[in-house]
Amino acid sequence: MHNSIVFLLLLFLPLFGEESNETNRSYSLFDFSKDDFPSHEIHFKGQKHFEEQDLQDALGVDYRRFFQFWKEDRSAIKDKLLPTLEESMQSFYVSEGFYKAKFEIKTTDTAVSVTIQENEPVVVDDINISSDFDIAPLVTFKKGAIFRSKEFVTIKSNIIEKMLKSGYCSYDLDSKAFVDIEKNEVDIHFVLRKGGVCTFGKVNTAGLQTIDEKVVLSRVRAVEGERFSTERVKESYDSLYGLDAFDSVNINIDRKFYNVVPVDIVVSEVEKPYDFRAGVGYDTNVGPRVQAEIARKNFMGNAQKVTFRATYSAIEQLAEISYVMPALFDVSGYYIDLGGKAGYSYFEYDGFTENNGYAKLFLSYANEQLRLIAGLGAEDITIELLDNFDESLLTQAIKEGDFLLVYPYAQCIYDARDSKLNPKYGYYIAASIEYGLPYDDEASSYTKSTLEGRVIHSFGDLTLAAVTKAGVIEEAENELPESKLFFGGGSFSNRAYGYNQIGVILSRTEYGINGAYTMANLSLEADYPIVGDLYGAVFTDNTMLSPESHDFGGEVITAAGLGVRYMTPIGPFKLDVGMNVEDTTQYGIVFQIGQSF
Numbered sequence: 001m002h003n004s005i006v007f008l009l010l011l012f013l014p015l016f017g018e019e020s021n022e023t024n025r026s027y028s029l030f031d032f033s034k035d036d037f038p039s040h041e042i043h044f045k046g047q048k049h050f051e052e053q054d055l056q057d058a059l060g061v062d063y064r065r066f067f068q069f070w071k072e073d074r075s076a077i078k079d080k081l082l083p084t085l086e087e088s089m090q091s092f093y094v095s096e097g098f099y100k101a102k103f104e105i106k107t108t109d110t111a112v113s114v115t116i117q118e119n120e121p122v123v124v125d126d127i128n129i130s131s132d133f134d135i136a137p138l139v140t141f142k143k144g145a146i147f148r149s150k151e152f153v154t155i156k157s158n159i160i161e162k163m164l165k166s167g168y169c170s171y172d173l174d175s176k177a178f179v180d181i182e183k184n185e186v187d188i189h190f191v192l193r194k195g196g197v198c199t200f201g202k203v204n205t206a207g208l209q210t211i212d213e214k215v216v217l218s219r220v221r222a223v224e225g226e227r228f229s230t231e232r233v234k235e236s237y238d239s240l241y242g243l244d245a246f247d248s249v250n251i252n253i254d255r256k257f258y259n260v261v262p263v264d265i266v267v268s269e270v271e272k273p274y275d276f277r278a279g280v281g282y283d284t285n286v287g288p289r290v291q292a293e294i295a296r297k298n299f300m301g302n303a304q305k306v307t308f309r310a311t312y313s314a315i316e317q318l319a320e321i322s323y324v325m326p327a328l329f330d331v332s333g334y335y336i337d338l339g340g341k342a343g344y345s346y347f348e349y350d351g352f353t354e355n356n357g358y359a360k361l362f363l364s365y366a367n368e369q370l371r372l373i374a375g376l377g378a379e380d381i382t383i384e385l386l387d388n389f390d391e392s393l394l395t396q397a398i399k400e401g402d403f404l405l406v407y408p409y410a411q412c413i414y415d416a417r418d419s420k421l422n423p424k425y426g427y428y429i430a431a432s433i434e435y436g437l438p439y440d441d442e443a444s445s446y447t448k449s450t451l452e453g454r455v456i457h458s459f460g461d462l463t464l465a466a467v468t469k470a471g472v473i474e475e476a477e478n479e480l481p482e483s484k485l486f487f488g489g490g491s492f493s494n495r496a497y498g499y500n501q502i503g504v505i506l507s508r509t510e511y512g513i514n515g516a517y518t519m520a521n522l523s524l525e526a527d528y529p530i531v532g533d534l535y536g537a538v539f540t541d542n543t544m545l546s547p548e549s550h551d552f553g554g555e556v557i558t559a560a561g562l563g564v565r566y567m568t569p570i571g572p573f574k575l576d577v578g579m580n581v582e583d584t585t586q587y588g589i590v591f592q593i594g595q596s597f
Contacts, residue, residue: 485515
């Protein structure tokens with residue numbers, strides 16, 4: 001197959017549930033509604049320091065965005081805004097440093113014409129900082145630059161945010177801007193005394209009915225006795241909402257006793273515990289795809305959760321039920337969760353099919369960055385060869401039949417990214433290992449290890465990311481089912497190919513049917529804003545799949561491509577087009593929500 005197109009549209013339908021305060025909002029990329037309010041067409045002229053779009057956005061003018069091809073190319077202001085138009089113009093220009101701007105507004109029955117005389121702006125003449133904490137990098141004003149009041153307010157807010165993140169809740173900040181209208185100059189003063197280091201105090205909870213306090217404490221990152229930081233409070237919010245057991249969470253840190261800040265948490269448990277989600281999609285390798293998920297939140301209390309999900313397509317089917325019990329027990333204040341899942345899956349590879357009945361039981365621990373998982377898994381796998389596969393693509397014979405695998409496994413993740421949805425800085429490390437138990441003479445005994453690293457750094461608006469993955473399988477006794485080996489392709493591997501399409505790589509353009517015993521993948525990506533919330537991207541994916549254990553010298557398939565990302569409240573919506581650099585007829589088009597790094 002020479003191309004791979006993947007499209008996934010998720011329709012979040014809370015038919016039985018109620019969203020939390022954090023997500024109970026409605027967003028629309030395309031607005032087809034017709035405005036029934038009377039309006040005037042509006043035009044600006046004379047402005048030198050601002051684009052017309054800046055003025056339109058500041059004044060609430062409706063105009064056609066670049067992607068709204070269906071709308072009339074017309075800029076209009078609602079009639080109800082006309083009486084305050086000059087006042088609004090004045091406020092905007094003063095906030096931008098133009099205290100002496102003048103406006104001439106002419107109105108007809110259908111249109112408004114605004115002629116602007118900006119005059120000279122107020123500029124920064126002197127910046128004075130007196131502080132026992134380094135705030136100089138936060139003061140972004142430069143001498144001779146235009147003084148913008150909103151930038152002054154932003155600097156003050158950033159200083160306060162920095163102090164609270166750094167543990168100083170008793171700071172004393174005095175910020176002033178002395179404006180001389182006659183000279184068009186301003187002197188800026190920042191005086192800061194950081195005070196003593198603050199710590200978190202006792203955690204108090206309220207509003208719990210069917211959930212034990214230990215469950216809440218297991219998710220609180222603002223731990224008593226540790227250094228105060230608003231970052232720990234934010235992480236506590238995220239972790240508590242992550243339980244999916246509360247309609248609302250309020251963390252109050254307003255009280256303070258001699259640099260000790262008690263943490264007062266008030267929650268409201270879910271009233272409508274059922275949540276249903278469904279999605280449809282299309283993939284040229286898979287065909288039409290449908291998926292659905294239903295969850296029972298706070299199942300039998302204590303924030304337990306049961307989830308059933310199902311996926312169906314021509315080559316892939318899945319039915320799975322999972323269970324999570326938070327804070328099963330704690331060891332010296334470290335809370336351990338219990339989880340488990342069981343299900344059935346079917347997947348059709350290029351030369352064979354896999355039927356898999358599986359079950360896993362595990363214990364896990366997580367804090368703001370570290371996640372540890374240890375468990376026991378079992379898989380009953382049946383491998384069957386397809387009738388129409390190309391035998392010349394076999395690197396070794398594929399064993400058909402039934403395989404029962406029993407294995408302990410462990411996983412360690414350290415996530416130091418600044419965001420999980422759309423990171424700009426940080427790094428991510430993950431390692432996993434599973435060991436097949438030789439429970440009888442016919443059992444497959446093996447070790448499967450993987451390692452992944454991600455590094456993300458931004459230089460201004462440019463975000464660079466590197467993702468590397470490696471894996472090795474060692475067989476000790478008996479043969480593994482083919483589907484347990486490594487395959488490549490897809491949005492998190494090689495974007496010129498479909499998911500799990502690539503087997504052992506034979507050359508820079510060819511691959512076999514068999515899975516690999518050694519895997520390595522390197523992806524590099526650069527994202528840069530084009531206009532507004534639309535970003536462009538360039539990337540390369542490099543995949544190696546070798547038939548021998550510990551053989552990292554095999555052939556590499558390299559893909560390169562372009563992409564666009566539209567930033568939404570739930571993460572970037574991505575479209576990537578990748579192609580094999582040695583064979584451009586092999587390409588893939590991938591849609592997804594969320595970054596690959």
